Amino acid sequence: MAFQFPFLATLANLPRPGRPDRVEVAIERLLDRAESHGEECLAAIRAMLAHPQGSALIAAIFGNSPFLTEAILAEPAFWVTVATNGPDATFAEVINPINDELAAAQQSPDLMRSLRIAKRRAALTIAVADIAGVWPLMRVTGALSEFADRCLSVAAGHALAIKRQQKGEAMSADLVANSRRGLIILGMGKLGARELNYSSDVDLILLYDPDRVSSGVAALRDTLRETYVRFAQDLARLIHERTGDGYVFRVDLRLRPDPASTPAALSVLAAETYYETVGQNWERAAMIKARLVAGDAEAAALFQRNLRPFVWRRHLDFAAIADIHSIKRQINAHKGGTESVPGRDLKLGRGGIREIEFFVQTQQLIWGGRDPSLRLRPTLEVLSALVAAGRVQPTSAEALAAAYIRLRTWEHRVQMVEDQQTHKLPTDPEAFAAIAAFSGYADAESFTAAVLETLEQVRCHYGDLFEESPPLSGPGDLVFTGVEDDPATLQTLTGMGFSDAAGISETVRGWHHGRIRATRSARARELLTELMPGLLNALAQTPDPMAAFRRFDRFLTNLPAGVQILSLFQQNPGVLDLVAEIMGSAPGLAEHLARHPRLLDGLIHDAQRISADQPIATEAELAEDLAAEFAQSNSFEEVLDGVRRWTGDRRFQIGVALLRGEITPEAAARGLSAVADTVIGALLPQVHREFAQTHGQVPGGEFAVLALGKLGARELTASSDLDLVFIYRVPDGVDQSDGGKPLPPSLYFQRLGQRLIGALTVLTAEGELYQVDMRLRPTGNKGPVACSLESFTSYHADEAWTWEHMALIRARTVAGDPPLCADVRAVREAVLTRPRDRAVILADVADMRARIAKERPGQGAFDVKDRPGGLVDVEFIAQGLILSTAAPGAASLPPDLGHTLTGLHWLASVRVLTPDAADRLIRAGRLWQRLQVMLRLAGTGKFDPATAPEGVRRALVRAAGVLDFSILEQEMSEAATEVRALFQALIVPAAPATDPSATGDA
Incomplete structure (x- = not known):
């Protein structure tokens, strides 16, 4: 039986098999399958194998494409049809x-x-x-x-x-x-x-x-x-x-x-x-x-x-043109390059198919609105139309068209191997050489040269399109167009430190889809495209880039509109960096900014400048400002919302000033303390007035708020609780309040104190205000919320432990009736200046420090509070020596004795500390306090210098006033060693401890 193969006779220059070893095995399988389809089919296959072009075509397929091999083996008779009739007739038979x-x-x-x-x-x-x-x-x-x-x-x-x-x-x-x-x-x-x-x-x-x-x-x-x-x-x-x-x-x-x-x-x-x-x-x-x-x-x-x-827009929209350009400029497009060819993405890589398509589509979007001849679909047809319209030089179009044909042909060869939706050349040398053969090249080297020349040709013409535009990408590709994740972008995001690159990609695409109010206008989305690389790079410098991104997402989501603020970011890159720093370095500030984006305007336009050592306002100015806020409230609920909003704004201003380096950490602590003082002082009368509507007043009764701990010492940080004690005084003979629901004085002031705690702590629509800690009141958590002045006095005279008197050093009245406040201060001074056995006091202090070290050991060098030689040691030295030094009638006690550094200065002035010892403790105490303020603002938890972003490391260096991070670590080590040595020398005595219950945090 004679078989004619007119189609095969026309073939020439077929690719050689890249995997010759597979050909003979596949031919054996083909003959077996053909035999099962009948004698005629088998004879036709044998005739085809004997045909020069037939055997070459079979070798080209069997030696290069397992997928096509299986297609032939599945239907040998259909393969005979293809080889006999040729593709044109066969395709018509398939599709009709x-x-x-x-x-x-x-x-x-x-x-x-x-x-x-x-x-x-x-x-x-x-x-x-x-x-x-x-x-x-x-x-x-x-x-x-x-x-x-x-x-x-x-x-x-x-x-x-x-x-x-x-x-x-x-x-x-x-x-x-x-x-x-x-x-x-x-x-x-x-x-x-x-x-x-x-x-x-x-x-x-x-x-x-x-x-x-x-x-x-x-x-x-x-x-x-x-x-x-x-x-x-x-x-x-x-x-x-x-x-x-x-x-x-x-x-x-x-x-x-x-x-x-x-x-x-x-x-x-x-x-x-x-x-x-x-x-x-x-x-x-x-x-x-x-x-x-x-x-x-x-x-x-x-x-x-x-x-x-x-x-198709009839008028040139230059903002849209800039957006179109910026989309692609987020990919690191550049002329030249020496990237390896194995593993190269023929579609998405530099000089690939996507760049040719983008080149063409960009010109269509710019000019197609006014020139209908450019409204075509096929890439090669559009290139020809652009030449005819005078928008692209013929030589450029010819070069891009030739490159497009080669790249698409190579893309097909890669996909034909296993019918995989891939555009990448293989990295395995043997597989790469096989693709070179399948593509018609003599060897891998000649194929590599052809690929490099083609990619360079595309990059050259594509680069010309954007050569006057500044690059937008950061350390790699950052592309968020389309509907699927760009692999290079995910790789870039992961390399920048974002733990959920796919989540970021999805969120940013959602922004571009206008799912939030801020990006529903075209201009806002165009600005966002331009800003994305800079924004992500800024967020990547923060302690937790992923958390910073999520906070920025909340901020952006809460914006009523986006063009104004996004334009502001574009025109003031420093503001974008600051916002990113807030999002990543100060969670509390970030949350408040997200809830109140209006604050951003104040960051740029506030004319008031603040000095490095002063808080943002005086206490009188703060009180006046809060009073104005309360004047706009029509109910107690509005008072509670208003005070939270006002306090958040003041905290935000202080925190931002600290991040900017406009105030020192000490000034920030004083400012935060002044804000808390103002809040307590303004809320107390509001709470009392609301409470009195039901229970009336206690005739002649007085109430005072005593602050201890960091608030008492004016050392408040961004995350500090308020340590408070409530004290009241009632004239003899008064046994109840005069309201519609009268209460006995003790119960009245306890409930008033509870109402004040609620006003300070309850969660409202405006968020949290403060957490309140009452454990430093007489008898701790077991005692009443408010105690009488008489019981307060007697407790500290007869029952209080040494650690409670140490806590009293940091106490000061912050709100209440002035006569009672004055008497509370007098009681405090009397307690602090009564005679004491120095050895017993120092033994108690040493014992307390040992207990704290056992229950709460320091968690590394940056646990500046509890590490050996850290802030607790400095505070205990100051408090133990003050308590064992103050004498009855001592008029020289400074009003700010509770501030640790003030106390150390006083101890030096009365010669309890040598000038050298005082200087070392003051320097160490200042270092620990500054670092603590910054770390609390950053909210980093346990700080690991090995993994901390550079932005936080710089903030700590700036706060400490040193040149670099290595010097900071050295100074911390030296300070801890000196403080621990001084604690051992000044505090640890031979006498036994007498304060076995001391477990509090003085």
Whole structure:
């Protein structure tokens, strides 16, 4: 039997097998399979193997593509048809039966099998035409696209009509066609441009026009939206579900408007509204290639006509042009380069296919609004049109077109190997050499040279497009367009220190989709594109970049609009850096800024400048300011909200001034303490007035608030609790209040104290105010919330432990009736200046320090409070020596004795400490306090210098007043050693301790 192969006779320059060892094995399998298909098939295969071009073609396929090998082995008889009739006739035979009759004649499983067999045949036919070089690139991609169109049209008709069949109506070809009324299936990307690659998915947008949907479809069941969402699911299943026969195409529906928030199928009105309000420039570029692939042609034409003003703007929009440029400038585009070719991404890499496409689409968006001749889809056709319109030089267009053809051809070879949706050249040397052979090159070296030359050619012309624009990217690619994560961007984000790169990518895409108020305008989104690299780089310098990003997301989400603030960031990069520092270095400040974005304006426009050693306002100014806030309140609830808002604002101002280095940590602590003093002093009368409406007043009764701990010492930090004691005094003979619900004085003042605690601690719509700690009151947590002056006096005279008297050193009255406050201060001074046994006091102090060290050991060098030689040691030295030194009638006790450094100065002045010892303790105490203020502001928890971002390290260096971090660590080590030695020398005596219950934190 003689076999004629006219097609094979035309072939020349077939690629050599990259894996020759696979050819003989595959041929043996082919002969076995052919034999099972009959004598004629076997004879034809043997004749083909004897044919010079036939054996070369088989070797080119078997030695390069396992996927195509299996396609031949699955149907040897069909392979004979291809080799005999050639790709043109064979492709027509494959595609012609895929029509409405096929959709109507088969049940879903049968249709799925028919489509998958057709796909295998089409893939083999098209691959042969491509490998043999008998079809040019655009015929190859056009055939793939035409086959996809047919399959989608048949599957869509079947998916709609099958529902009618379920209603009892027999399916027919007419029914299949009629079911499409009002349905629009747009092919996007390469499918829309008829440029589908060999293993591409199909990007679709599914729309429906309720006004055009036939009554039969509309009445299927439930609502139209639910019907078409299920239709989308059915369509995707028919096309991309893998069965024993494979799949047809992978289906991607994510190019629809805001895919994370919208159903798989949208109404035309919803889509038009989206594009008119929050459509992005990259979506304009995507819509250039949109094409009806199945459904209602009239409805699709109307939709695309309505969308024309969105895609094609008649006037040059320079802000949009800048946005289009910035999208791609976020990729590190540059001329030149020596990157290795193995592993190179032919699509997304430098000089790749995407850059050619972007070059073309950018010109279309800029000029296509005024020149309809540029409104084309295929890339090569657009290049020619741009030359004809005088927008691109012929030499540039020719070079880019040639590069495009080579890159797409190599892309197909990579995909043909295993039918994988990949664009990367292999990294394995053997696999890379095989791709070189499959692409028609003599060896890997010549292929490498060709790839480098092509990529460089694209980079050269692409770089010219953006050469006058400053780069936007940081340490790598930062691209957030499209609907899927850019792999290089995820890698960049991870390298910058973000632990959830995919989460950031998704959130930023949500911003660009206008899901938050701040980015619903086109200008805001354009500004955001420009700002993203700088913003992310600034956030990456913070202690916890991921947490900082989430806080910035909350801040941006709470903005009523975005253009003003984003423009501010663009014009003042330093402000963006400051906001990033706040988000990453000061969680409390970040939360308050997120809740009150109005504060940002004050950061830039506040004319008041503050000195390095002064808080932002005097106590009198603070009191006046808070009084004005209260004057606007019409209820006690509004008072509570107002005081939280006011306090948050003042804390924010102080914290920002500290971050900026405009005030010292000591000034920040004094400022925070002054704010707390003002709040307590202003809230007490408000609470008392509210309380008195029910319970009246205690005639002649007085009430005072005593602050201890850090508030008492005016050393408050951003996260400090308020250590408070409430004291009252009642004249003899007064046994109840005079209100409608009278209370005995003791119960009255306890409840008043509880009301004040509630006012300070309750969580309102404006957030938290303070946490209050009452454990330093007489008898601790077991005692009443408020105690009488008499019991307070007697307790400290007869019952208090040494640690409680140490705590009293830091006590001061901050609110209440002036006569009682004066008497409380007198009691404090009397307690501090009574005679004591120095040895006993020092033994108690040493014992307490040992107990604290056991229960709360220091957690590293930056646990500045509890580490050996840290702040607790400095405070205990000062408090122990003060308590054992003050004498009855001592008039020389300074009013700020509770401040640790003031106490040390006083001890030096009365010669309890030598000048050298006092100087060492003061320097160490100042260092610890400054670092503690900064660390509390940063909210870092346990600080690890090895992993801490540079921004926090710099803040600590600045706070300590040293040159660099290594010097800071050295000074800390020396300070701790000196303090610990002084503690051992000054405090630790031989006498036994007498204060076994001391476990408090003095």
